[in-house]
Amino acid sequence: MPKTWVVAGKIQDFEEGKGKEVKVQGQAIAIFRIDQKFYGIENACYHQGSPLHDGDVKDCVVTCPAHSWKFRLESGECTRDDSIVMRTYSVKAENDDVLILI
Numbered sequence: 416m417p418k419t420w421v422v423a424g425k426i427q428d429f430e431e432g433k434g435k436e437v438k439v440q441g442q443a444i445a446i447f448r449i450d451q452k453f454y455g456i457e458n459a460c461y462h463q464g465s466p467l468h469d470g471d472v473k474d475c476v477v478t479c480p481a482h483s484w485k486f487r488l489e490s491g492e493c494t495r496d497d498s499i500v501m502r503t504y505s506v507k508a509e510n511d512d513v514l515i516l517i
């Protein structure tokens with residue numbers, strides 16, 4: 416099925432430097448707003464499935480709150496083992512909306 420841009424929320428609902436969980440088409444996705452850019456990553460940590468949206472972000476790397484595994488928001492790669500790759504999503508802002516490609 417071809418991917419389409421779907422509204423995930425309003426820009427003002429996403430706090431700078433933080434993540435937020437959205438559910439789009441039945442998928443839980445953590446969207447992070449970092450330096451006015453948006454990043455989407457599946458919201459179930461590769462390690463044991465904990466949500467990532469409350470994780471701290473530094474240099475575009477999110478730290479899982481559960482056991483501190485780290486994932487690059489742009490690629491989904493785990494910093495401890497780059498053969499582990501989480502699913503990421505393209506996210507953009509348009510007018511007042513945040514859109515995700517899904």
Ligand code: FES
Nearest residue numbers: 460462463479482
């Ligand atoms: S569940 Fe994320 S590091 Fe363990």
